[in-house]
Amino acid sequence: MATGTMKKHQEKLYVPKLKVNQIKLELFYETGQGQVIFDNISLREAGDKPSGAIKEVTHSLEERIALPLSKKHLLAIPDYIYQVAAGANQIVRIDNGTVEPLQEGHTLLEVFTKEGQKIADLPLEVTGKDDSKMTALISQWRQMILGADSYNASNPAMQALNKKLDDSVTKNLNSLVNNQKETYLWEDLKDFGKSSHMTATYRRLEEMAKQVNSPTSKYYQDTTLIRLIKDKLAWLHLNYYNPQKDIEGNANWWDYEIGTPRAIVNTLTLLYPYFTQDEIQAQTKSISHFVPNPKQFRSTLVNPFKAIGGNLVDMGRVKIIEALLTHDDAKLKESIEALDTLFEFQKDGSKGEGFYKDGSYIDHTNVAYTGAYGNVLIDGLSQLIPLLQASPMGLNAQKLEVIEHWIEKSFFPLLIHGELMDMSRGRSISRENASSRMAALEALRGILRLSHVLPEANKNRIQGQLKSILAFHDKETMLSSLSSYYDINLFEQLLANEAIKPMPMSTNLSVFQNMDKLAYYHADKDFGFALSMHSNRTLNFEAMNNENTRGWYTGDGMFYLYNHDLTHYSDKYWPTVNPLKMPGTTEAEGNREDVTDDYLKKLTTDYKEKAKEKAGMSTLPSSFVGAIKGDDKTALAAMDFQNWDRTLSAKKAWGIFDDRIVFLGAGIQSTKYQAVSTTIDQRKDNPENPYRLLVNGQEVSLTNEVLERDDVTSVLLLSQDGKNNIGYLFDKPTTLVFSRQEQSGRWSDINKGSTNKELVTQTFITISQRHQQANDTYAYTLLPNVSQEEFDKARTEASIEVVRNDSNLQILHDHKQDFWTVVNYHDGPQRINDQLILEKAGLYLYQKVGNVFKLLSKDLLPSD
Known part of the structure; x- marks a missing residue:
């Protein structure tokens, strides 16, 4: 595959999988404009069809040895005895099957069988050091990926890492399959049709190379291990990763273009002194085949795409190191320049x-x-x-x-x-x-x-x-x-x-408009708040490679509250949280299909390019999603929401006023589902600091039953130590459903690639409001890290007023600082109060100073 203005000659060995007598060559064009010329196309016989049998690595006695001062040479036949010719010990020395250069010069190596029979005199030349600039950068990369020069023998963390790596190498050496006629190196990585097995195999060799470089490892400069790593790299090159291979079947391009080549260049870097430049060229030629262009992925496949973001950096970790190893200045320059788009x-x-x-x-x-x-x-x-x-x-x-x-x-x-x-x-x-x-x-x-x-x-x-x-x-x-x-x-x-x-x-409020997220940290109260929305420009959630199979509602206005329970989200939250009741979301109550690869394949058969959308991964039809801020303690966000199958709609808004966050919902209606609810919260209950539930100021015992109350104006989750309290104030008496339940799940439920099938259990307190009538609403205020005394005071003072909450306007008035926030969903005159009339749809944030309404921020959004 070639793109841009370039000339390229490609030669490929074609091995028919079946018995054929005719070949048809098709030329494919990608999207774009310009002129393309295919010239000098030919087919020629390359010999008998390969048997497909595994090729073995063989070694023969060297004819001569040319060795730079910066390299070492691993002798080809370890069973032979090599001796430096008399008087030449100042040029090289031989130690445990390795030739180490001492100074420039010429000499001979005398080669004997074990029985003492001399079989050859090998000419040996020690030349000056190879490209010092490239070699220095290779050494720096070696230091970056391992850092043996930084090793401190008295540092417990370094000791632990060294032991961990040593133990892993020992385990993998003990389980290594040394039969060259076998099709794999490790029993648990035997299916190279799964390209991830190939990458994992190369990574095990890379790990071994790390320990060869670690001075305190028992494998440090172990000639036998170095020889094994080189042989296994050669075997993999012969049989699996070489220029005559293709990315076929269920193989993932990532393994061929990032995973495996990164492991190769790192291994070559770690053992750089032990590889000749010819050996390095052979290994990196395979990389150049699969990754010919540092700006593009899938170059050898249909539908190549531009390398961007994290993948582009991974590309750099392949192509830049490849250029250093091959001492290719032009490739180095090209690969570094490819990173420019990152900035x-x-x-x-x-x-x-x-x-x-x-x-x-x-x-x-x-x-x-x-x-x-x-x-x-x-x-x-x-x-x-x-x-x-x-x-x-x-x-x-x-x-x-x-x-x-x-x-x-x-x-x-x-x-x-x-x-x-x-x-x-x-x-x-x-x-x-x-x-x-x-x-x-x-x-x-x-x-x-x-x-x-x-x-x-x-x-x-x-x-x-x-x-x-x-x-x-x-x-x-x-x-x-x-x-x-x-x-x-x-x-x-x-x-x-x-x-x-x-x-x-310090207190900080960040509006990430281009990814429809908002993050807030309140320093005085020491809590964090996050709001996850999506729009016509961003996806509600991504399930892929059997991961995040139940992320259905994580982008539907879900909120996160970070208080002093530091393990709330990091300790088995995701396999145990009820994915149908994510905090802050308004959803139809009903089961969903896990978005697995098998489910997506089935949908692809039925719906083609609409498969992901049918699985629930979708953008909104509306662009009326956004947020604005007045300062680092005041903000407004809104989302003209429709659910994944477009059968439920709601106008959702949020107002941040210092240590209080207001949640508004209006126009809630469903064309299909009878049961719709807004999850006020679903909070994991920490057994070491459990919550007591106070409703309208009175403690309510909540065990495993479901409790419904129709007169709720306030809810307080009162933690045992009083430091993780969460308060909720409702704009009017509201019917709520409460539950405290043990919820169980497995990591393998939400990530099919997980090998952990253990059932884990956590207790959650869930508070929700049902919506049983058309155009229903909700309105409540969240008070994180609030003391019981502060909350009791807030229950009576009502400092934030919900002025209006319907499908046209959502208006909040913070009496304390005289802030006004307005979500206007439609173009045309809309009276906010006696002094404000808005003409355009959008978000508005005002502060009344004296008798003047000062516009602090606005975002004009397209109306319905």
Whole structure:
């Protein structure tokens, strides 16, 4: 596949799978305009059809050895005895089957059988060091991915990592299949038709190469292990990953273009002194075949696509390191320049993938993915940038400012109490080993690396913020999450540096307009609030690769409350929460199909390109979704909502006034379902700090039964220590349904790839309001981290007034600060009060100063 203005000659070995006597060659055109010429097309016989049998790696005695001073040579036949010719010991020495150069010069190696019979004199030449610039960068990459030079033998975290890697290598060596005629290397990775097995196989060899480089490992410079790694790489190259292979069947392009080549270049980097340039060229030629263009994925398949975001960075971790290993200056320049698009902000409203100036990050076409693919981007880039800065092609000051913008505007607002908000993590929420706390550490790891390339003052400020966030993590857990001595050393240095003072997060309200999310942190009350919406530009949820099979309503106005229960979302929340009753959502009550790969295949058969939509993954028909802020304590959000199958609609709005968040719903109606409800909350009850339930100021005993009350004006969840209280004030007496129930589930229910089938159980308190009449409404105020005394006072003072709540207008008036928020759903004159008349649909936020209404913010949205 070739794109752009280029010439390309491609040669391919075609091996028919069946008995054929005719071949038809078809030329395919991708979308686009221009001229294309196919020239010099020929078919020629290449010999007998290969049998398809597994090829074995063979070794023969070297004819001569040419060795740069920076390399070592692993002797081809370990059973032979090699001796340096007399008088030449100052040029090379032989140690345990390895030739180590000492100085430039020529000599002979005398080769004997075990019985002492001389069979050859091998000419050996030691040349000067190879390209010192490239070699230095390769060494730096080795330090980045492992960091053996940073190893501190007295550091418990480093000791633990070394033991973990040693134990893993030992286990994999013991289970290795050494029969070259077999079709795999490990029994549990035997199906190379699943390309993930190929990637995992290469990664095990990479892990072995790490321990060869670790001075305290029992495998350090182990010649036998080095020989094994080289042989197995050669065997995989012969049989599975080479230029004559194709991405076929159920194989995933990702494994061929990112997963496997990353493991290959890292292994070659770790064992660089032991590979000849010819061996490196052979391995990387396969990478060049599957990944010929550093700006494009699926180049060897139909429907190639532009490399962007986290995947583009992963591409860089393949192509840049490949260029270093092959000492290819042109390829290095091309691969580094391919990253330039990362530093270009997407235009507001463009529906582009990548970062926006408002802090949004979009990936997979239209999914909010800061905490997943954004993490991949910043983690990978943070490894590459120190390398680039040491090269002639380092980033300029403008690009470093862009990186700082990502950190400050995209990541820090989503990091609350040591967690990375789940609303930004897409299908990653269904991964047991990727909790919100672990995702935070992943982001912080990349941010810490990047801080070291920023100007000193900026570096110190960002590291101060990092230190404050890390305080929410246990040090042992934090360091055990790191997979290199380099990173452990960076974290240890930060924690020990008394000159870097923790900088606690200040009150901050971030409106991520381009991904339809809102994040709020209230410093005085120390709580975080997140709001997850979707629109005609963003997807409600993504299920893919059998992950996040029950994420149905996570983008339908779900809210997250981060109080002092630090394990609320990170401790088995997602397999046990009732996915039909997500907090803040208005939904039809009824079961849904798990969005598995098998379900999607069935729908694809029936509905073709509409399969995802039929499964419930959809954008809204309406663009009337957005949020505005007046300051860091005042905001308004709205969503002209329709559910996934367009049978339920509601006008949903939220107002933030300091430590209070108002929820409004109007025009709630369904054309299909009888039972519709709004989930006021579904809160996990921490057994170590359980909640008592107070309704209208009176304690209500709630065990496993369902309780319905028709006169509710206030609800208080009163935690045992009083620090996690949550209050709810209702605009008028409301009928609510309460339950406290044990809920059970498995990680494998929401992620079919999980091997954990254990049933886990958590207790949840669920509060919901049923909607049994057309155009129903709801209106309530959330008060997080409120004391019982404060809540009792708030019950009587009614400082926030719901002026209007219907399908045309939703108006709130905060009497305390005289803020007015207005959601106007239609164009045309709308009277707000005696002084305000609005003509255009949109969101408006006013503050009355004296007798004047001052417009603080507005967003004109298209009306119905």
